[in-house]
Every structure is written in C-alpha cells, then in structure tokens.
Amino acid sequence: MLAMAATPNHADSADLAKPLRYAGFFVTEAVRTFRATGSVIPSSPALAERLTRYIDQRDDPSAPISILEAGSGTGPVSRAIAAHMHDGDTLDMVEPHGPFVEYARGLMQTDPDLARVADRATLHQALVTDLGTDRRFDVIVSGLPFANFTAEEVREIMEYYFTVLRPGGRLSFFGYLYTKQVKSVIARREDYLRQARSSWVVDEYVHRFGVDTERVLANFPPAWVHHLRKPAD
Numbered sequence: 001m002l003a004m005a006a007t008p009n010h011a012d013s014a015d016l017a018k019p020l021r022y023a024g025f026f027v028t029e030a031v032r033t034f035r036a037t038g039s040v041i042p043s044s045p046a047l048a049e050r051l052t053r054y055i056d057q058r059d060d061p062s063a064p065i066s067i068l069e070a071g072s073g074t075g076p077v078s079r080a081i082a083a084h085m086h087d088g089d090t091l092d093m094v095e096p097h098g099p100f101v102e103y104a105r106g107l108m109q110t111d112p113d114l115a116r117v118a119d120r121a122t123l124h125q126a127l128v129t130d131l132g133t134d135r136r137f138d139v140i141v142s143g144l145p146f147a148n149f150t151a152e153e154v155r156e157i158m159e160y161y162f163t164v165l166r167p168g169g170r171l172s173f174f175g176y177l178y179t180k181q182v183k184s185v186i187a188r189r190e191d192y193l194r195q196a197r198s199s200w201v202v203d204e205y206v207h208r209f210g211v212d213t214e215r216v217l218a219n220f221p222p223a224w225v226h227h228l229r230k231p232a233d
C-alpha cells in the first residue's frame, strides 16, 4: 500500500506560499489518485483567470452572486475566484479528497484573498452531486476531470450543474488539449473508447449551451476552457 502524503503545515504561512512546495503536495496526491484528480500539476494562474471570467463579467454588477467551485483541489482556482469576489458574493467549494480538503482549509486562513472572503466561503468534503439540488448558483466553475470519467458520470454531473444553475447562470470548465489524440496512441482500446464517449457528452452540452471556448497555452498541459450559459426561462 502507498503511504499517505503528509499535508503541509499551515502554521508557517511564509513556507506555504512557496509555489514549489504547494505544487509538490498536489503532485504526490495526484499520482496516488489519478482517476479522480485527472492532472499531475495544479492549474496555472492563467487558467484560473480564464475560469473566473463570469465572476468579473456580470449582468448586474451591483447584485451579489453565489458561486460553486467543483473540484477545488489545493485551491489555485479558489484563490482566483476569491480575488474577484465582490462584497456579498458567496462561494461553495466542493472537494472529496481528504488531504486536499485539509490543505484548502489551511489556505483559507493563510491566503489573503481566501481569508478576505472566509466568512462567505464554505468548503464541503463531498462529491459535487451529493451537495443536493435545493441550492442555486449564478456561476459554476468546474475543475472536474471529465476525461477520466464515464459518459454516464459526465452526464450526471452536467445534469446536476444545469439543475442548480439559475436561469441565465454560467458554467465554466476546462479540459486538456489533445487528450483524445494522445489516448488514441497510448491508451488501451477500452480506455480510449470510454474517453471518446465521455467527450461526446461534453460536446453535446457545449453544442447546446456553449457561448465561448478559449485556449490556454500557459498551463501544463495546455487547456481549453468552455463557457456555457443556462437559458433564461
């Protein structure tokens, strides 16, 4: 059995701020849990910025919004979300992996942007679909690794997002460029087919609700970001 990686100590905030240590913790955990994590490196600041686009661009800048972040991991996107939050905005972060949750809890005290919104931010240790359908969000930022999921899992999560999104609300999520092409060369046939099927579900939602797609080359691996909008009733 693999040993559990130690969570970095949040008592020393100067040390925590060191990007290499922060990335190192993510890498260790990502290798242990690759199917659920789907990446070996946390998202770059450039990718995090694109994912927060609709926290900046609002229909009514004076009205507070509710934000859901699915798959917050070690918090690189949470920090960018927090930096763009206005007074009165709320944030629900959801992450099932215990060591990441523990890490992010510390970050909520030590990172200046997250600490600023800590009284309006809630970190849930859960699968996003277990959060319940009695909530409503204006913006959903999803970091989930759809390419590692089955088509049924992707559909369940997309249906959940479009249930809890308010009419007119936005969903932004990312995937990595060329995943299908790389898998066609290196993956087993059944894994390639599983990923092709799950990407068709993603494509179906993008086709129905997509408003823009951006490429982010300043990330490892390079990524695309899709922005979707739930139609206003």
Ligand SMILES: C[S@@+](CC[C@H](N)C(=O)[O-])C[C@H]1O[C@@H](n2cnc3c(N)ncnc32)[C@H](O)[C@@H]1O
Pocket (backbone or CB within 6 Å): 036, 037, 038, 039, 041, 042, 043, 070, 071, 072, 073, 074, 075, 076, 077, 094, 095, 096, 097, 100, 126, 127, 128, 129, 143, 144, 145
């Ligand atoms: C690609 S990582 C992204 C982490 C972080 N947001 C970033 O950009 O670096 C995907 C994250 O989604 C989490 N995750 C996987 N399945 C999930 C689910 N069903 N609900 C919520 N989070 C999930 C994983 O534990 C992991 O932390």
